[in-house]
Amino acid sequence: MRFINKISICCFLLVLVLAIGCKKSFLTEEPRTVTINDLINNPTDGAQRLIAAVYSKLYDWNVHTFSWIGISSITSDDAEKGSYSGDTGTDKNKLDDWTFDPTSLSFDEVWRGNFEGIGRAAYALKFIPTINIPAQDKDRYIGEAKTLRAYFYWNLIRIFGGVPKIDHVLTSQQEIQEASVRASAATIYAFIEEDLNDAIAKLPPVLTTSERGRVSRGAAQALLAKVSLYQQKWARANGLADALIGSGQYSLMTDYALIWREVGEFSSESIWEVNAIGITPNKGVQQYSLVQGPNGPGGLGWGFNSPTQNLYDAYEPGDKRRDATIMKRGQTLWDGFVVNPGSPNPYSNYKSYISKTQETFNGDDEQTNKNYRIFRYGEVLLIKAEAANELGDTTAAKLALNQLRVRAGLLPVNAISQANMRNIIYKERRVEMAMEHDRMFDLQRTGRAAAVLQALGKPYVSPKHNLFPIPQAQRDLSGNRLEQNPGYF
């Protein structure tokens, strides 16, 4: 009996021990998240998800919000820091005062944000060609990824000059370290051109309603036209502007003020917008309206990027664009909202205003329905005017420019000399594009930054300040292989 007992107990123990071993690869954990193969082997939406991830960067804080607003706008003569005097916005006071240095956080943020976009584009370009989808869909995705990559590079090159050229996916620390060296500005410009030329060939000219927010051929053309201005490639800028004008797809909205309202989304003037949606599940350009909303009682926002008196005064009498661009404290806005008279700043950016009563709003201040306008037809006319003028065709320049002036309620210009016309275009560009993240780069591009800012008492030093500093954090991480721009330490 005892013998049987022992046998049975031994057998029981044996089974016990064996039971664990029942699975051949006990130590293998299946990944709980989506895998690369899940995307590549998914013709339904694998490519869509890869490209959506690139687009998603356009909504991010570090691409289009606080640091970007600081660098592209607060630095310029159009806007000042805003908010309360003691509220520095981390380093926005330094951007306003031109006392920033390479450790100022804003530079690191936009560096990271735009490179994240470039990395996501590299992944999309690596994997989408391997997905089993129709060739024309594939081409379109590739065109989109390249346009977006060009846009991120375009932001970087304007801020920093030459940056590392990333044209493929990097998968090891060594590759990343090796790639962390600055390419020349010319190399990056060539890369942007290459991407955009390919995109123009691949992208569709027209978007359907359900495709709003994606880039079209027009978006790539507009971007390349603007890039051409910065390279002073006037003929190409002129040609691309002509193509856009001649496409017949775009026209000016009658009412300038409506461009930035919900009713102006994807209007006839729109070429490229970040498609923010204020209905739950909402997705907005992260805190874009909040950061710029007037501060103080009533609590619309943080009050940063406040338009200057200098900008206010830059408008000609009767220019409708002034009051569409600048809201004042105490003013009753188009939707009936009254900006509290006690706001610390006299002016705020009207173009970033989202109505909580008359426009789509689900209560989330941080991700609102406000679309970020990247390109609109109005700017194409400005490009046309400038390129034509530089090519000696002042008549064509006047024709383009006067469309904008007339819409603004102003008289057409009658400038005669090319130089005279150039200054008029610069001025027109300022007021037409005010608070649209163009001014600072435009001043630097045209060599006017030092004169304009020094006149306002800013310690702008040329040529040092014609580029912003490479973020110190990135230089440290690269082991100082990323060279600093001249004049910065």
Next chain:
Amino acid sequence: MIQFITHLTGKCRPYFNIKQGFISLSFLVFFFCQQSLQAGRNNGPYMFQTDITVSGKVTDVNGNPLSGASVQLKGSNTGTSTNSSGDYTITVPTNGVLLFSYVGLGNLEVPVSGKTTISITLSGNVKTGEEVIVVGYGTSRKRDLTGSSSSVKGAEIANLPALSATQAIQGRAAGVQIINSGAPGSAPNVRIRGTGSILGGADPLYVVDGIITQDIRNINIADILSVDVLKDASSTAIYGARAANGVILITTKAGNRSKFTINYNAFAGVRMLTHLVDMAGPNLYAVYSNDAANAPAILESDITGSTDWYKEITRPAIFQNHNLSLSGGKKKYRFYISGGYLNENGILLDNNYQRITARINHDYAVTSKFKIGNNLAFSHYKSENKPFSLFSSAYNAAPIFNAVNPDGSYGNTTKSNVGNPYATLKTTNNRSYGNRATGSLWGEYQIIKGLSFRSSFGIDAEQNNGWNYTPVYQTFLPDGTTAAQKNEKADLSFSKDSIYQWTWDNFITYDRKFGTDHSLKLTAGHTAERRNGWSSRANINDGTIPNNESAWKLNFKDTAGGQQNFRDPIGDYFRRESWFIRANYIFQEKFLVNATFRRDGSSNFAPSNKWGNFPAVGVGWIISKEKFMADQKTFDYLKLRASYGLSGNDVVPANQFALNPSEHFYAYFGTNRYDGATVTSLKDPKLKWETVKEFDLGIEFTALNNKLTGEIDYYHKDVTDALYRIELPSIGFGADFITNAAEILNQGVELSLGWANRINTNARYSIKGNVTFNKNDVKNVGIGQALISGDLGNGSSSTRTTVGHEIGSFYVYKTDGIFQTDADVAAYPHLTGALPGDFKILDMNADGVIDEKDKYFAGSYQPKVYYGLNTTFNWRQWDFALDIFGNAGNKVYNAKKGLRFGGNYNIEYDVAIRRWTPGSGINNYPRAYNGTATVSDYFVESGSYVRINNISAGYTFKIKNTNSPLRSLRVYASAQNPFMFTNYTGFTPELPGSPLASGIELNAYPISASYMLGVNVQF
């Protein structure tokens, strides 16, 4: 439970599809079974010894009864203690040996030999090293060990108002640094022999009754019999995986076979803030802010109240704890059943933590050779959470308006963007609650004499739930308009985490003496574990959720699109599998050899690197056994030991070696939302075990007639292939990734000394002290880049971890006085924008420019020395205890002081009145300033402190009526943390944090003292 079983069996195929390894173990088991059958036939049935109940009295040489003397079955955990009359009762095997011991009177061994009454007198004649230590897959006499370990008895910590055992053992074990936060429900940081890991996994491994676990907050301290800390490789290698940071073994109580006992222990008390920082009042605040802005930022008309925000958000906090246990047994079984209730208010208003625990420990001898048992614990907790960031909000908030206006509404101001912390506190409805069931079922079979097989199946099933509800609310400006701090639409989020873990240990133990000279103990086995779980979250923010918990359902409004639901795996799911073997060989009770080998596999590593091997060897020499020691009188016991070995750490999130996409990068095309997915980070496909190479040299002794006990250890603990996040330049492929590249060396000396003596028959005392000197040194950080960490909440980082410095060293500018005039500024190198009143920053490299290169290493939070002192004094029925803990040589970064960027934060009173102003000649603090504070040594302060952890006094009543059911009654009063001696100017220098960012005070829970009364009753 069903789900759990499915986890276990779900994917099992028939048993034939097996790994070679399992076959070998099963053959091993089978082999021993055969052996046992053989033995059975040859020797006749082996009789299991029977148990008898022994009782008696323990007295001292003068015949006085000794209450609280320990009575233990030698070589086991079975034990009891004498009552106030010196009487005891214990059930032990007839052939067992009883070990009596008493503080200051040493110990005495008495063989039971069938006697039912054993009364003894303790005179100070003693044998030492008989103390039983839990060592992992078994127990051992301390004298037989070749490794370093510390042991804390449950009785020492049972009456402390701590949530977990680790909080309570602060200062009680050499080499163990405990960093407590004062927050209710929080777990402390535990560092054994310095900080050796960079990623989150620097905490030790916890093993409760043999079951590996991650968190011991569910274990009621009142249920704990002992806490054993294994420190060196010789001790920890048996837990090769994750033993790199040491092992803490917790053994819970078992019943006593002889008598049925009811214990009731309770205490209640109040906790009060002891150390606050004085803040500026309204007028001083206004003056400072105006000076900082260089403009009239705050006018007299802006001051509508005067609020001390700390007063508004804190309170004296009441706590209470009740424990009831029933234990007992008969010959064949023992049980211990307990229930506990803890209710602890936080210092922060409305912050509360409650816990209910229940435990059933039971074992039963089915036959003379087959035992089964269980240790099962259940706990439930409920925590009303308030954000700890309120402490920094209260520090920063403008003192110029009322928390609550006379009309009952919340106040606010436009002058500062911190808002109203009281309104935040009152409108935070954040609860977490959950259940946890842990424990094991085990069976043990004695195959032949000396050889037994044990199988233990442990479970840990945990469910944590939480919600966060923000109601619609507003705060109001003095003019009656609504301020920015408000919530226009109510939002609600739920979370629910379900985590299951099982561990299955199967091992054999062979314990044999060969002749008189040789003794061998072998332990070999296999263990497998798996942790899995899911985390579900739901958010609803469509603004219509009522402020009524009973109306919250997960399907609430789910058709309106106002709900977002997620279900994700927990981050630390894993599978592990291990083989282990340990051999202890003792020659002539003098020479000890201990060899351990463990092979561990972990799912956390790449396929090619899943397995790691962790061998260790230790040797010991009990010198006091040598003939040449026979004549000396100083040492009663003296042992020299040394060990060297490897142990590992695999605490990284799951699947960190695979390049997988991340999801939820949303973008809208038209009105359709697309869930973007792409790869955003870099992974190391060769990720592998972190390996610790540790050498230990130790001496243990007792001397002067056993009055003095001591242990000295030198350790050299080198963490190689340390896992950490290498930061990368951000060029689109992630900002960092986890890899094996760092090396960290901790070396140090630990010293414990104990002295116990009697003054006379009525009075005795004991003093135990321990001190640890540790030197932390980073030997390698991969490709040579410093690891930057220590976020200061204002966009700056404060620490760098790099070769030749301590982990998480503060890397800051060195200040050199204050600029007095513009000419001063012009004459020195300075940061852009520097003005008179700013710090002069030393141009360390003398290149005429102040930049990153001028920063220096200003120390770290790693203490150079930490120590504890525990004293007891007994006089007649009275007992007194005093415990002290301290550390020295470390630094703290007072980060909240530098948080005054942005909108007009409040300022410390001292800073406001003693700051630099033009021509004032006051130079204590820089000028009034609103910008981001420059990271400088101005914020780096000494983290040294000495604290009275515990003072207590108790009185034990004499129970004269021997028929009374009441066996013992003790009442006591105690104070925890009543005094702290430190030069630190912030709230507390005790700041738990991650290895790279420890010692930064941002949202610290200020230190508090507890005063309490308690009672211990036994029936």
